[in-house]
Every structure is written in C-alpha cells, then in structure tokens.
Amino acid sequence: MSKDNQNGSFAEMMSGVKPLSQDKHHHPKAAPKRIQVEEKQQRQLADSYFSDEFQPAMPDSGPVRYLRQGEDPFELKKLRRGDYTPDLMLDLHGYRTQEARFELIALIEECKKHHVHCACIMHGIGSGVLKQQIPSWLAQHPQVIGYHQAPLEWGGNGALLVLVDVGSEDGGHRR
Known part of the structure; x- marks a missing residue:
C-alpha cells in the first residue's frame, strides 16, 4: 500500500x-417422525409393564395357560378348543x-386400536427363551384377559392364543 491509500477514506479503499454472498444455511432440527414417537412410547410401555424377574404362578403340568383373576374360567376352555379365531398374528x-417385548406391546396396542x-403369538420352540418369557410378560399386562397354548391349527406348542380386553385403558373388563 502506498502512503496515498493509507490516508484515503475506507470507502475509497x-x-x-x-x-x-451469504453461504450459511440454517437447518432446523426435523420434528421426530410419528413412527419414531410410537416406537419410543412402545419401549417405555414395555419397560413399565414387563419385568424379567416376575414369574407368575403357572400350572406345572399341561399346556401353558393363564386367566386374569375374576374372569370366567370358561374363556380358557374356549381358547383351548379353538372357539376364538385370532384376527391378528405375531410371528416372533x-x-x-428385547425386540419381542416391543412387538408384544405393539400387538396389544393394535388389538386395542382395532x-x-x-x-x-407364534414364539416357536427353539432354545425356549421366548417360549418361557412371553407367558410371563403377558400375565403382567393389564389388558390381557388370558392366554392358552394354541390348538394345532394355530401353532400348537409353539404358539399362544391371547384374549385382549379392548374395552378400557385401565384393564377393566368390557367386551
């Protein structure tokens, strides 16, 4: 720079x-998608309903079965005979x-919704982990009225037929 430019005004220089040109872009955070929100809610529900330590009193012999306290025992007989036809199927x-827990919550929510x-619920036999854990989890859920080992046409020893109380949020019995 010469001495002349040093003494000149800024505008002249x-x-x-x-x-x-403006090259900065401001990207607002995208709102979480509905599916992501539902998955998060299902995880929270699974954690609040299902405990791995809880073991309900199950019969030692015969097929896997459970009936919520105060329900009609004839409901289990109807499940065993195949009088109920499942409208939803879940293959695990x-x-x-952990994935099975989330899917169980999703199944029960879908049952209530529709x-x-x-x-x-088809859990299979395999190593027996899901076969042992799923009945325990279902017995803990307030919307489950009962379940019974499925008849052969619906999976037999590797599946459960589940009755869901779709009438109320608090687990009250209304069908």
Whole structure:
C-alpha cells in the first residue's frame, strides 16, 4: 500500500471490492417422525409393564395357560378348543428378547386400536427363551384377559392364543 491509500477514506479503499454472498444455511432440527414417537412410547410401555424377574404362578403340568383373576374360567376352555379365531398374528421366530417385548406391546396396542379380542403369538420352540418369557410378560399386562397354548391349527406348542380386553385403558373388563 502506498502512503496515498493509507490516508484515503475506507470507502475509497473498498471501491471495486465485490461483496461476499451469504453461504450459511440454517437447518432446523426435523420434528421426530410419528413412527419414531410410537416406537419410543412402545419401549417405555414395555419397560413399565414387563419385568424379567416376575414369574407368575403357572400350572406345572399341561399346556401353558393363564386367566386374569375374576374372569370366567370358561374363556380358557374356549381358547383351548379353538372357539376364538385370532384376527391378528405375531410371528416372533428369530426375534431377540428385547425386540419381542416391543412387538408384544405393539400387538396389544393394535388389538386395542382395532378392537381385536383374540390374537395369536407364534414364539416357536427353539432354545425356549421366548417360549418361557412371553407367558410371563403377558400375565403382567393389564389388558390381557388370558392366554392358552394354541390348538394345532394355530401353532400348537409353539404358539399362544391371547384374549385382549379392548374395552378400557385401565384393564377393566368390557367386551
């Protein structure tokens, strides 16, 4: 720079300079998608309903079965005979324990949403982890009226038919 330019005004020195264009982009955080919100709610529900330590009193012999206290015992007989036809099927073959918990919550929520009273859960036999854990989890859920090992046409020893109380949120019995 020469001495002449040092004494000149700023405007004179900046003449001919091209201004920079704005190159900053502000990206607002995207709102969580509905599916992500529902998955988070299902995880929270699974954690609040299901305990791995809880073991309900189950019969030692015969097929796997459970009936909520105060329910008509004839409901179990109807499940055993196959009088109820499941409207929803959940196949848990190949699922990990944690994934199966989320899927169970999703199944029960779908049953309530679509007023489905009977669903079939196919857990398979395999190593027996899901076969042992799923009945325990179902017995803890307030919307489950009862379940029974499925008849052969719905999976037999590797499946359960589940009755869901779709009438109320608090587990009260209304069908």
